[in-house]
Amino acid sequence: MEYSNVVNQSLSHSTGEVSNTRDSPHGFAETSSSSYTSASSEKLKSGDMGSEDSLSESLSDEEPSVSDSESAVSSASYEQFQLFDEGLGLVKLVEGEKVYDIIKRKFMSSFERLGVQASVVSIHRHVYLGVKEQARLNSFQIYAKAVENKCGGNANIKYSWFGSSKDDITKIVSYGFGLHEMSQNNGLYGSGVYLTPDSSPLESACNSPVDKDGLRHLLLTRVIMGKSEVVPIGSEQCQPSSEEFDSGMDNLQTPTKYIVWSTHLNTHTLPEYVVSFRAPPSLAGFVRTKKQPCEPTSPWMPFPVLISELSKFLPPQSVSLIRKHHEAHKERKLSRNELIQRLRHLAGDRLLIATIKSFRTKQLKARTGLK
Secondary structure: OOEEOHHHHHHOOOOOOOOOOOOOOOOOOOOOHHHHHOHHHHHHHOOOOOOOOOHHHHHHHHOOOOOOHHHHHHOOOOOOOOOOOOOOOEEEOOEOEHHHHHHHHHHHHHHHHOOOOOEEEEEEEEOOOOHHHHHHHHHHHHHHHHHHHHOOOOOOEEEEEEEEOHHHHHHHHHHOOOHHHHHHOOOOEOOEEEEEEOOOHHHHHOOOOOOOOOOEEEEEEEEEOOOEEEOOOOEOOOOOOOOOOOEEEOOOOOOOOEEEEHHHOOOOEEEEEEEEEEOOOOOHHHOOOOOOOOOOOOOOEEHHHHHHHHOOOOOHHHHHHHHHHHHHHHOOOOOHHHHHHHHHHHHOHHHHHHHHHHHHHHHHHHHHOOO
């Protein structure tokens, strides 16, 4: 459902620009095993890696599986962890391996900062060996290169977390993201899969139920972000608003949500690791969540409801014109900002603000039981 944010939009309008981000070379071009002795890998192996480096930076330097699956298999034990069926292509990493230690350190530090007692039980790497697996890998590489060319040399590839049940994660590893994963989100930021930045595993962990062994599981996925646009709460968006953008964020400066559109689910994502861990039964209380739409920071209400309320005060011809503009917006013939400006022109700010505030008051009374 799409929401209006008239007052906020009248004060400021996001440009959708993305600030330049510092990322290490992603290494998605074809490479051989000898390439793994690069300067960046040697830097990590020597321990010269700052504690504040992100997973996206650290693992991009060290992790070779994306470009050479055979080398990844030869460098790790193929003993399957009992939690996962054989044939999934999940290789158990050994504690002490650089990749294992990087992921565990960043994972644990994120939990510890919020006072959450957790312990990593195992980390598995997803290797791409079969014909279909290689096709998924090649597709990701092709799209990464295309986005890189479009964005002037930086595809802005990040590591991100996705939390779900063990069964769902194994399905994602086998087949990729699908409609089921989209249905699990609350739909606040449009139609897509919501991932969390590599520095925020706890938010995704809240969506990971405890299995019969008392464990939770998180998927660490590489995602092609390209150029991101801000997606407002309540958006009905299901694809980039224009060819300029490749993904969405809830906030460009300090994102807590990466939005991968339904059109990009299995071209712009590559599941790479599964982290199995123990944590307290209730994790939601540790997460500093943003306010939900029922308690917004500025006046709002669904556009259809707003139009219905305005019809009580405006002449039929004005209401008909507003509905026409809204339909044009849904068909992507009219931008959100243009719709709001035309709405303000037809209804006037005073009526709009009064209508939205009245709606919020009714919502508050309904939630609290007040009369």
